[in-house]
Structure formats: C-alpha cells, structure tokens
Amino acid sequence: xxxxxxxxxxxxxxxxxxxxxxxxxxxxxxxxxxxxxxxxxxxxxxxxxxxxxxxxxxxxxxxxxxxxxxxxxxxxxxxxxxxxxxxxxxxxxxxxxxxxxxxxxxxxxxxxxxxxxxxxxxxxxxxxxxxxxxxxxxxxxxxxxxxxxxxxxxxxxxxxxxxxxxxxxxxxxxxxxxxxxxxxxxxxxxxxxxxxxxxxxxxxxxxxxxxxxxxxxxxxxxxxxxxxxxxxxxxxxxxxxxxxxxxxxxxxxxxxxxxxxxxxxxxxxxxxxxxxxxxxxxxxxxxxxxxxxxxxxxxxxxxxxxxxxxxxxxxxxxxxxxxxxxxxxxxxxxxxxxxxxxxxxxxxxxxxxxxxxxxxxxxxxxxxxxxxxxxxxxxxxxxxxxxxxxxxxxxxxxxxxxxxxxxxxxxxxxxxxxxxxxxxxxxxxxxxx
Numbered sequence: 206x207x208x209x210x211x212x213x214x215x216x217x218x219x220x221x222x223x224x225x226x227x228x229x230x231x232x233x234x235x236x237x238x239x240x241x242x243x244x245x246x247x248x249x250x251x252x253x254x255x256x257x258x259x260x261x262x263x264x265x266x267x268x269x270x271x272x273x274x275x276x277x278x279x280x281x282x283x284x285x286x287x288x289x290x291x292x293x294x295x296x297x298x299x300x301x302x303x304x305x306x307x308x309x310x311x312x313x314x315x316x317x318x319x320x321x322x323x324x325x326x327x328x329x330x331x332x333x334x335x336x337x338x339x340x341x342x343x344x345x346x347x348x349x350x351x352x353x354x355x356x357x358x359x360x361x362x363x364x365x366x367x368x369x370x371x372x373x374x375x376x377x378x379x380x381x382x383x384x385x386x387x388x389x390x391x392x393x394x395x396x397x398x399x400x401x402x403x404x405x406x407x408x409x410x411x412x413x414x415x416x417x418x419x420x421x422x423x424x425x426x427x428x429x430x431x432x433x434x435x436x437x438x439x440x441x442x443x444x445x446x447x448x449x450x451x452x453x454x455x456x457x458x459x460x461x462x463x464x465x466x467x468x469x470x471x472x473x474x475x476x477x478x479x480x481x482x483x484x485x486x487x488x489x490x491x492x493x494x495x496x497x498x499x500x501x502x503x504x505x506x507x508x509x510x511x512x513x514x515x516x517x518x519x520x521x522x523x524x525x526x527x528x529x530x531x532x533x534x535x536x537x538x539x540x541x542x543x544x545x546x547x548x549x550x551x552x553x554x555x556x557x558x559x560x561x562x563x564x565x566x567x568x569x570x571x572x573x574x575x576x577x578x579x580x581x582x583x584x585x586x587x588x589x590x591x592x593x594x595x596x597x598x599x600x601x602x603x604x605x606x607x608x609x610x611x612x613x614x615x616x617x618x619x620x621x622x623x624x625x626x627x628x629x630x631x632x633x634x635x636x637x638x
Contacts, residue, residue: 208238210359211400212292212443215347218357222246232349235357241407249273249344249357252302253316259412266416267339268409270323272299273357274345290345292360292391294583295443297343301385305375317385324365324387328435335431336416340409340423341365341389342401361443362401363389364430391443392426449582453546456572456592467597467612468543472570474616475540480506480627481620486538486568486591487517488619489599493591494521494534494566501534504635506627515558517625519566520635533563533632543593545571549580556586563632564588568596 216235217228224240227233239247247269248254254271274288289298302316312321326338343360346353371386394400405422408414420428426441458464475482483506494501504518519534537555539547547569555565565588567573572592581588591599604615 208240208403209400210238210342210403211398212359212361212394213399214359215349216357216359218249218355222248230350232356239403239406241403241410244407244410247271247406251316253319255315255319256406256410259410261412261415263415263417264337266337266409267323269340269342269406270319272341272343272363274299274343276345288345290343290360292443293445295361295391295393297360297363297389297391299343299387299389300371300373301387303382303384305380305382307382311370311383311385320365320385320387321368324368327365330434332432332434335434336420338364338431340406340427342406343389343391359401361391362394362424362427363391364435364438366390366435366438390438390441392424392430392441393443394424394426396425444579444583450575450578451573451592453572453574456594457543458594458597464594464597464601465543467601468570468593470612471593471597471600471616472540472543474613475570479540482540483516483536483538484625485616485619486566486596487519487536487625489568489591489596490517490519490534490536490566490589492599492603493589493595494519499523502635502638503625504638505625505630508627508629515555515632518630518632518635520638521564530562531636533560533635534566535559535563535632536566536568539567539569539571541569541571543570546574547571547577548574549577552577552581552586552588555588556581556584558632559587567591569593570596 215232216238217230217232218235219229222236223234224236224246227237236246245257247256249271252273254273256268258265258267274290288300301311301320302314303311307314311317323339323341329335329338341363343363344357345360347356347358349356365387367388368385370383372381373384375382401424402422408419408422420431430437430441458468475485487503491501491503500522502520502522504520506517507515515535516538517536519536521532521534523530535555535558547567552567555567559565567588568591570593573590600612600615604610604612608614608618
C-alpha cells in the first residue's frame with residue numbers, strides 16, 4: 206500500500222497546497238497523501254468537492270466526491286445546519302449546501318446536485334449499474350494547536366442510504382428554507398487496516414481503465430457492496446464493536462487437536478444430563494472469575510421448571526468492608542454440539558433477567574455467533590461468555606493440576622464433590638449467604 210488515508214488520521218490542510226512534503230507542521234500533509242501525478246489536486250475548499258470526470262473506455266466516470274464537514278461553523282449564517290458523525294456505528298447525517306440565500310430549488314445548488322447524482326448510483330438495483338457508482342470520502346475539520354482551521358480528520362468511505370428534503374431555520378435571517386439531508390453508511394475497512402489506499406482513487410482517475418479494472422484496487426467492503434447492494438449494508442457498515450468480536454472459527458478447537466478431543470469428551474459425557482452440565486458450568490465459571498483475583502461463591506442450581514432464564518446462581522465479591530460490594534451472578538449453561546452456535550436471541554433470555562448489580566455468565570460447549578457478541582458489546586451487557594474451547598482449556602488446567610492430566614477423572618471429581626444444591630430460590634438471596 207502506498208499513500209493512504211486512515212480513519213481518524215488528522216491531516217494538515219494548508220493554503221500552500223504543497224504536494225512534495227509528507228509532513229507539514231508535525232501533521233501528515235493532505236496534499237501529499239492525495240497526490241495523483243499529472244492530475245489536479247484533490248481539494249476540500251467546499252463542503253462537497255467533486256473530482257473532475259474522466260472519459261473512460263466504458264463511459265464517463267467521476268472518480269470520487271470528497272465531503273468536508275466544519276463543525277465549528279454549525280449554526281452560523283454560513284452553515285446553519287448541524288452534521289452528525291457517528292464513526293463508531295458507521296452513520297453520518299450530512300446536510301447539503303442549500304442556504305436561505307441560495308437561488309433556485311434545493312437540488313439545483315452545486316453540492317446537492319452532485320450528491321443527488323451520486324445517490325442515483327448508490328441506489329442502483331444491479332451490480333452492473335453499481336460498478337459505476339461514485340465513492341464518497343468523508344472528512345471533518347478539527348481543532349489543533351488552538352486553531353479551528355487548517356486541520357482535517359479522515360472519517361471513512363461511505364454510501365448514501367437515503368436523501369430527504371428538510372426544512373431548516375436560517376438563524377440570523379429569521380426565516381426557514383428547504384435543504385437536503387443525506388443519511389450515509391460508513392463502510393467497514395477492517396480488511397485494509399481501517400484505511401483507504403489512494404491508488405484506488407488514482408485508478409479511478411485513469412481514463413484508460415474501466416470501472417471493472419478499478420474495482421480490483423477497491424476496499425473489500427466496497428467491492429462487496431457493488432456485488433450485493435444496499436441489503437448488505439448492515440453487515441458491511443463500520444462498527445467499532447466488531448473489533449472485539451471473536452470469530453466463530455477462533456472459538457473452535459483445531460480439528461484433530463487435544464482441545465477438540467477434550468471438547469468431544471465433555472460433550473458426550475454431559476449430552477442429555479442437564480443438571481450435571483449446569484454443575485460443571487458453575488465450577489468452570491467459578492474458576493474463570495476467581496482467576497481474575499476476585500472472590501466467587503457458588504450458590505445453587507435452579508430447578509428444571511421455573512428457572513426464569515437462569516441455570517445456576519453465584520455471587521462475585523469485590524473488595525472488602527465499606528470498600529467492597531457483591532454482585533449476583535446469573536448463569537446459563539448449554540451443552541450443545543460443538544459445531545453449534547448460541548444466537549443473540551438465546552443471550553437475550555438471560556439479559557432480560559439482569560437487574561442493577563447483577564451480571565450474567567453463559568457457558569456452552571458450542572460457540573457464540575457474531576450477532577450475539579455484537580449485540581452484547583454494543584448494548585454493553587455485563588455478561589461473561591465462555592465458549593467450548595475456553596471451557597475445556599479451563600478443565601484441562603484443573604486436570605493437569607489435580608488429576609495427573611486425566612480429564613475424565615477431573616470431570617467425575619467435580620461432580621462427586623458437587624455439594625451445590627438444586628433449589629428454587631430468588632437470585633438476590635445469594636447476597637445474604
């Protein structure tokens with residue numbers, strides 16, 4: 206990868222427009238990073254900046270449109286609107302360039318006309334049409350060194366999801382006017398290290414290349430959007446929470462490994478033995494939570510009927526005396542085929558029972574789906590997830606420490622020593638134990 210733009214990267218944007226220096230005043234130089242030899246400079250002078258159309262073998266093509274938001278101008282006569290940039294959740298609401306003083310209809314201003322044209326390409330129904338769509342690169346002005354001008358932050362690659370006319374207040378002019386608001390999805394760039402290779406834009410500015418040729422250098426998410434359309438946007442949208450997701454393949458032991466054999470042993474031993482697996486899950490949870498240096502007290506297993514979404518109850522003690530507190534732990538245990546997944550809906554069952562001062566623990570011989578992890582992370586649910594691979598590693602550690610590495614003996618010992626009762630009690634009673 207050559208010159209690139211990384212999401213969150215702050216560039217120096219000067220009036221000198223120098224392209225040879227990679228760094229200016231201690232910041233990466235925007236003109237250097239976006240330099241296309243033999244082509245006019247990419248500029249951010251306006252809010253909506255159109256790079257000149259090229260005549261390619263398969264027709265006219267606009268290489269890119271650069272969007273710049275200036276938050277420090279929001280609410281002023283010059284910029285009466287307030288753009289919304291939610292980079293963590295891949296959403297931007299951006300207002301067009303119509304003002305109370307602008308002549309003509311909202312769609313006739315240069316910026317709105319350009320974005321409405323881009324929008325037509327972004328809602329094209331087929332891959333053959335979407336391949337000619339124009340990418341949008343987002344930037345916003347940021348303050349650095351006590352200056353509100355001269356620095357811009359790269360915010361990502363986006364697709365327009367919808368455009369609507371809105372009525373806005375003109376501020377000092379004490380009137381209203383009609384403008385366009387654009388809802389944009391910021392695409393996930395994880396495969397590219399959260400950055401855009403400017404060579405992709407250079408290829409789009411090359412009149413000898415077709416749109417199909419340029420797609421070879423496009424980010425993975427853009428190529429997938431071209432092929433699958435807007436129905437794929439929920440999956441392609443940038444979400445910071447995704448970085449915390451453990452892929453299903455990484456939750457499963459390698460085929461033929463010792464972990465895989467151990468997991469098979471556990472599954473065969475407890476398949477169809479609900480309460481015995483719940484007791485094992487309680488012991489594994491205790492080991493995991495105590496491993497963090499906290500005091501954990503196993504409580505009881507719930508009865509088969511009326512468990513209210515919890516299979517075992519425990520208590521996590523933090524600190525001591527006035528400097529301490531205790532948390533109720535609601536545990537869920539699922540002995541399923543190692544190749545199976547726990548869904549978001551299954552996680553929701555235990556989430557629905559959590560109260561203030563309670564946490565959840567979910568132990569399974571399977572794995573947790575991406576959707577389940579994403580929902581848990583985004584909504585900040587306090588749940589400990591223990592998949593099959595992690596569970597057998599905990600059990601293997603116990604077996605090595607106390608049973609000469611004999612996993613079967615370890616399992617039977619955990620069950621034999623199991624004095625944890627099976628009862629129907631309110632979870633909060635664990636705080637009185």
